[in-house]
Amino acid sequence: xxxxARRSKEMGxxxxxxxxxxxxxxxxxxxxxxxxxxxxxxxxxxxxAFGVFQEYYTTVVLRDQSNFExxxxxxxGTFAVFFFxxxxxxxxxxxxxTIPMVVGAVLQLVAIFxxxxxxxxxxxxxxxxxxxxxxxxxIAIPASGMCPRYFKRNxxxxxxxxxxxxxxxxxxxxxxxxxxxxxxxxxxxxxxRIIGFIMIPLLAVVLITVRPPLVAKAADGQEKPKPDRKExxxxxxxxxxxxxxxxxxxxxxxxxxxxxxxxxxxxxxxxSQKLSFYLVSAINGASTLGRxxxxxxxxxxxxxxxxxxxxxxxxIVAFCWTAATSEAGLIVWSxxxxxxxxxxxxxxxxxxxxxxxxxxxxxxxxAAMGSVSLSGLFGPPISGELVKHGYIALAAWCGSxxxxxxxxxxCSRLWQDRRLTARI
Numbered sequence: 001x002x003x004x005a006r007r008s009k010e011m012g013x014x015x016x017x018x019x020x021x022x023x024x025x026x027x028x029x030x031x032x033x034x035x036x037x038x039x040x041x042x043x044x045x046x047x048x049a050f051g052v053f054q055e056y057y058t059t060v061v062l063r064d065q066s067n068f069e070x071x072x073x074x075x076x077g078t079f080a081v082f083f084f085x086x087x088x089x090x091x092x093x094x095x096x097x098t099i100p101m102v103v104g105a106v107l108q109l110v111a112i113f114x115x116x117x118x119x120x121x122x123x124x125x126x127x128x129x130x131x132x133x134x135x136x137x138x139i140a141i142p143a144s145g146m147c148p149r150y151f152k153r154n155x156x157x158x159x160x161x162x163x164x165x166x167x168x169x170x171x172x173x174x175x176x177x178x179x180x181x182x183x184x185x186x187x188x189x190x191x192x193r194i195i196g197f198i199m200i201p202l203l204a205v206v207l208i209t210v211r212p213p214l215v216a217k218a219a220d221g222q223e224k225p226k227p228d229r230k231e232x233x234x235x236x237x238x239x240x241x242x243x244x245x246x247x248x249x250x251x252x253x254x255x256x257x258x259x260x261x262x263x264x265x266x267x268x269x270x271x272s273q274k275l276s277f278y279l280v281s282a283i284n285g286a287s288t289l290g291r292x293x294x295x296x297x298x299x300x301x302x303x304x305x306x307x308x309x310x311x312x313x314x315x316i317v318a319f320c321w322t323a324a325t326s327e328a329g330l331i332v333w334s335x336x337x338x339x340x341x342x343x344x345x346x347x348x349x350x351x352x353x354x355x356x357x358x359x360x361x362x363x364x365x366x367a368a369m370g371s372v373s374l375s376g377l378f379g380p381p382i383s384g385e386l387v388k389h390g391y392i393a394l395a396a397w398c399g400s401x402x403x404x405x406x407x408x409x410x411c412s413r414l415w416q417d418r419r420l421t422a423r424i
Contacts, residue, residue, distance in 0.1 A: 029150035035209030037165035039143035042202045043136035045169010050074035051280050052177040065121055068384055073129050079377035080133025082369045085141045089366025092142035097210050104138025105203040109196055111135055116192035143210045145362035148353040156303050156350045160295025163346035170284030235356040236367050243412035245371035248348055251311050251405025252375035254398035257383040258337055265391055271327055283338035290342020302423040304413035307347040311406030314341030318399035322391050
C-alpha cells in the first residue's frame with residue numbers, strides 16, 4: 001500500500017472514530033495527562049532554572065571556573081535527559097512506566113541532595129550534570145509516552161499540555177531559587193535541600209497518576225501481543241522518521257540559545273540584572289501558550305505542518321534578535337520567540353508517535369529526543385563562543401539552525417504526502 005493510500009485510510013478511520021468513539025478525556029486519561037505535565041514541571045522545568053545557578057556559581061560557589069566551564073553543567077544535564085531518552089522509552093514500553101519512573105525519581109532526589117554537599121567542580125558535574133539529567137530522563141520520557149496511548153485524535157494538544165509543564169517550571173523554579181538564594185538569605189545547601197523536599201511529594205503524585213491504559217483484549221479474549229524489539233526497530237527506522245530526527249537535531253543546535261544568553265544580551269545593553277533574569281521566565285511563559293495552542297491547530301491541520309511552521313517562524317524571530325535594543329523591544333522579542341518556538345518540543349513527540357504503532361510510542365519519543373542529545377550538549381557552548389564575535393553572529397546561528405531543521409522536517413512531511421494541502 002502506498003503512503004498516500006495508507007494515509008487516506010488512516011484519516012478515514014480517524015474520521016470514523018470521531019463519530020463513534022467515546023471521548024478520549026476520561027478520569028484515567030486525565031490523571032495520566034496531569035501526571036505527565038507534572039513530570040515535565042519537576043524535571044525539564046527545573047533544568048530551565050539553570051540561569052540562576054549559572055550566576056550563583058560564577059559569583060559564589062565556583063569563582064575559579066569560567067562562565068564557559070560552568071555552562072557545561074547545564075548543557076550536559078540537557079544532554080543527559082536526551083541521551084538516556086531511548087533507554088527510558090524502551091524500558092517503559094517493555095515494563096510499563098512505573099518501574100523506570102521509580103528509578104528516575106530515586107536518581108533525581110539523590111542528585112538534588114548530593115548537589116547540596118558539592119564543593120568541587122567535578123562533584124557538581126557528576127551530580128547536576130550526569131546523575132540529575134539521567135534521573136529526569138527516566139521520569140519525563142515514560143510519563144509523556146503514556147499520552148499518545150490515551151489520545152489519538154487529540155494527540156497534539158495532549159502532548160502540548162504535558163510538555164507545557166516544563167515551561168511552567170521554567171517560570172516558577174527560577175523565581176523560587178532566586179527568592180531563596182538572594183532575597184531570603186537561605187544558604188545554597190539548604191536551598192537545594194528545600195527543593196528536594198518539595199520534589200518528593202510532586203514525584204509521588206507523578207508515580208500515582210501516570211498509568212497505562214487498560215489492556216485491550218483480542219477477539220479470542222487474550223491480551224493483544226506487544227511487538228518485539230525487532231518490530232519496534234523496524235517501525236522507527238523509516239525515512240520520514242529519520243528525516244524528522246535529523247531536522248530536530250539541526251533545530252536544537254540553536255533552539256536553546258536564547259534561554260542561555262538572552263540575559264547576557266540584556267545586560268550588555270545596560271539593562272538591569274533583575275529585568276534580564278525575568279526575560280528567561282518570559283520566554284518560558286510564552287512557550288506555555290506556544291505548546292498548547294499549536295497543539296489544537298496541529299490536530300486540525302496536521303502535526304508535521306505545525307512543527308515545520310514552528311521551527312521556521314522561530315528561526316525568523318531569532319534573526320530579528322539584535323533588532324531589539326530597548327527593554328520593551330526585548331520583552332516583546334522574548335515573548336515572540338517563546339511562542340513561535342514553543343511547539344518544537346511538544347510536537348516532536350506528537351509527530352514521532354504518529355509514525356509508529358501504539359506500543360512503540362515510548363521508543364519513538366525516546367529516539368526522537370535521543371537524536372537531539374548532542375545538539376543540547378554542544379549547542380549552548382558553540383553559542384557562547386559565537387558571542388565573542390558579536391550578537392549578530394549569535395542570532396544568525398540560532399535562526400539558521402532552526403530554519404535548516406525546519407527544512408528537513410518539511411522533507412519528512414513531503415515524504416509522507418506531497419500534496420501541500422494535506423493534513424500531515
